[in-house]
Amino acid sequence: MAAIKNNFRVAAIQTVSSTQLADNLRNAGVLIEQAATAGAQLIVLPEYFCFMGRNDRDKLPLKEMPGSGPIQEFLADQARKHGIWLVGGTLPLDNDDPGRIYNATLVYDPSGTQVARYDKIHLFGFNKGQESYDESISIRPGENSPQTFMAPFGKVGLSICYDLRFPEFFRAMGEVDLIVLPAAFTYTTGSAHWEILLRARAIENQCYVLASAQGGKHENGRRTWGHSVLIDPWGDVVDCLAEGAGFAIGDIDLQRLSDVRASLPALKHRTM
Template identity: 35%
Template sequence: MKLALLQMTSGIDPARNAATLVDAVRSAKRDGASMLFTPEMSGLIDRDRERGGRLIVAEEADPVLAAVRAAAAAEQLWVHIGSLAIRREDGKFANRGFVIDHRGAIRARYDKLHLFDVDLPTGERWRESAAYTAGERTVVATTPVGRLGLSICYDLRFAGLYAALSGAGATVMAIPAAFTRPTGDAHWHVLLRARAIESGAFVVAAAQTGVHEDGRTTYGHSLVVDPWGDVLLDMGETPGLGYVDVGFARIADVRGRIPVIDHRRPIPPVEQAP
């Protein structure tokens, strides 16, 4: 089965970002993909919260979501939108991913659980929680590529989430991202490979890349990793579409050799030794 990943450099204009996404849907279908995966914040990246906030609207009014749904229906292609900035009913923002089916219907939604509040050695300071509200649910969706466990970017660092997803039947983990360059250089590949190995699952990580209009720089290197930890696709830093053929018999093969899911036990309380 062929998977398509869009690596993009999203900007501050949702209309331009939507056009990139629609073109990707058409190209992925033409090239025989079964499903397209896009990065975190596919519709808008803007660190100017006043300017960007004016463009964040409710889900039903979001022009990027509407454009992708229409394209998915026209091309009859499933799409995982890594995430969009969405205004919730309470007026707060959510970093929300969507699974769109071949008729353009929303099959699943996931709001990012872990928010990126960090101070990096480079001097970069990020406070995602200043604008966004964390999600409260874990989600597994049935798709043409199998049971898809949903997560977003910083979630990658929390292994317990992927244990819960694989325990609930996920065989593919979607980890769309907009990783910073310093954290990407240090941790991106090793964390993605670890999540695949410990879950006995494929990892599909579509990423933002390059220098964005708002001045930030993202790491790129959209990856697909198999359940043994082998990297099947690494897109480097160039925007565009990448493709990979995956054989899902690999999941049963790896889980049969090292049945980590079957061997999991409840973790007892930590004993505080003197």
């Protein structure tokens, strides 16, 4: 059995997605290629990377059946083309509720084979002044438990955006080496809580956290916070992109992971 390398390069793609599916896929493809050229072996796209509608229900006509559709074909092709592990942000998947979709993250291995799926469980709701959001209008909460998959460097936990506020969700994954979080945090909530919550999840789970975000002003008037980031198990920021399209990139350092857990074995000290 081949030895696992100590470093594994990962990247979080940041987009400012529009209402045009073809444009969004093309722009994502360019960024994936750039990140792969920079050495990224695992790449994460943001939530809604394929489409940011003008209203909640605009995404319904784009929903795909599991296993087929242009968005899923794009993701599989990109993983295969670049020989990467690709965490496909989120895309709308069909279910038996005609008025709502699953907001789903699909994971593809370097052969283009889908190896994991997670449907967003926690649905964002926010109401303050002129700013109001209710994801439950068009999204059905996932019925699956927290999902993980095995990458070459270790175990990866899947989460989406608002999940970040629920620490018990991440504990239920068990011990993981990396948490990935595609997101579209609003400017209001992101400026207040994004980095604090991400660093907390990294510190308390003693793992890397890779968060890919929407980052800018969208056609629908919404402004997203951005700050796609890689955070290490001590809570230190490895790389961050504040705003605009691009990516944050860095290494999963298995020696760093081991050293943090050995010097402060909090995971072993848990009593409940």
